[in-house]
Every structure is written in C-alpha cells, then in structure tokens.
Amino acid sequence: MCDSPPKQAIACLALMKWGLVPYWSKTPRAGFSSINARADKLTSSGAWLESWKHRRYLIPANLFYEWEPLTKDEEKKKISKPWAVSLPDDRFFAFGGIWDRWKGRDANNNDLILESFSIITTDPNDLLEPSHNRCPLIIEPKDYARWLAPAESSHLPIDLVRTWPAEQMKAWRVAKLQGNGPHLLEPFADFAPSRLDAL
Numbered sequence: 001m002c003d004s005p006p007k008q009a010i011a012c013l014a015l016m017k018w019g020l021v022p023y024w025s026k027t028p029r030a031g032f033s034s035i036n037a038r039a040d041k042l043t044s045s046g047a048w049l050e051s052w053k054h055r056r057y058l059i060p061a062n063l064f065y066e067w068e069p070l071t072k073d074e075e076k077k078k079i080s081k082p083w084a085v086s087l088p089d090d091r092f093f094a095f096g097g098i099w100d101r102w103k104g105r106d107a108n109n110n111d112l113i114l115e116s117f118s119i120i121t122t123d124p125n126d127l128l129e130p131s132h133n134r135c136p137l138i139i140e141p142k143d144y145a146r147w148l149a150p151a152e153s154s155h156l157p158i159d160l161v162r163t164w165p166a167e168q169m170k171a172w173r174v175a176k177l178q179g180n181g182p183h184l185l186e187p188f189a190d191f192a193p194s195r196l197d198a199l
Contacts, residue, residue: 020118021102022047028102028114037098037118039137039161048118051098053156056147057117058094058139062086063185065177066131080176083131084185088170095119096137096147096160125166138164 020034042052068081099117106112121134128135173188
C-alpha cells in the first residue's frame with residue numbers, strides 16, 4: 001500500500017481484501033459485516049471513524065450488480081434476478097471507500113499485515129430503490145484529489161458523500177451470475193417486466 005504524503009494525495013493501485021478489518025481488531029477478521037460502510041455511520045462508528053478521517057480510498061469499477069427482491073415462490077425455486085448497473089456511457093468510475101491496515105500474527109506466529117477496505121454506501125436513488133435500500137458512493141473525477149487528500153477533522157469531504165443521480169445510471173437484467181466472461185453482461189431476454197424496468 002502506498003501511503004498518502006502529508007501535503008498531497010498521490011495515485012497508486014493496491015490489492016486489498018474487501019471487508020474492512022479495523023486496526024484495533026483482535027483477529028484478522030472483522031466480527032461484523034464490513035464490506036460496506038454506511039454513510040450515516042462514518043462519523044459515529046468506531047469501526048469507520050479513524051479510516052474516514054485518515055484513510056479514504058477510491059475503488060475503480062465500470063459496473064456493479066444489484067439483486068431484485070424475490071417472491072416467496074421464487075425463493076423456494078432458488079431463482080436469482082441480478083441487474084448490472086453502470087453509468088450511461090459505460091465509462092470507468094470510482095467508488096468512494098475507506099481502508100485500514102491490521103497488524104498481528106498468523107497461526108505460525110509470523111508477522112501478518114492485512115490491508116482491507118469498505119465501500120461507502122448512501123441512500124438509494126430512484127433506480128436502485130426497488131432492489132436495494134443502499135447505493136454505493138460514486139465520486140466524480142474532479143473530486144478525486146480532494147477525496148484522497150489529508151484534511152483536518154473540520155474539513156473532511158463529507159459534502160461528497162451523497163447519492164448518485166438516477167438519471168446518470170442505467171440498469172439491465174442479466175442472467176444468473178455463474179463463472180466469468182462477457183456473458184455476465186449480456187441482457188437477459190426471458191424475463192417479465194419489473195419495477196426496475198419502469199424507470
């Protein structure tokens with residue numbers, strides 16, 4: 001991991017574990033669900049606060065998936081209704097996230113360093129609300145440097161933590177997510193209209 005210098009943010013790539021493990025955790029596994037960090041808990045939760053203040057992060061992506069809620073009959077049949085969500089022009093974008101570094105020892109008593117992250121989530125927009133009660137935070141390119149830059153506690157970029165507009169997203173139903181390959185993005189032709197189709 002390349003740490004940010006004290007006066008400016010730099011761009012670098014790092015491989016991290018998805019699911020933030022706080023530095024104070026007694027084990028290299030969080031005792032709670034930590035793949036997402038709720039925006040309304042950033043300044044109050046001990047799990048997120050220090051990372052929010054000092055270790056903000058950008059996660060590159062070009063789409064994400066959400067799952068349409070199922071009827072009881074569909075659940076019994078183990079039906080899956082994934083939707084791919086992207087920006088209208090299919091360009092890459094960046095989720096806003098936070099990260100942390102955990103230090104400890106493994107089962108053989110060797111030093112172990114684990115770097116992990118969470119994606120910040122906000123209230124859903126009209127496009128995502130039918131399928132989920134949260135929306136991943138997306139940061140605009142013009143705000144990348146400010147998001148990454150060190151800041152005093154009174155000047156943290158909380159104003160950038162907001163819901164991405166529905167009209168600046170698109171969603172399409174895809175088949176059950178199995179394996180890897182371009183088929184994971186192909187529109188699923190054989191499905192009945194849903195609430196998402198009406199948007």
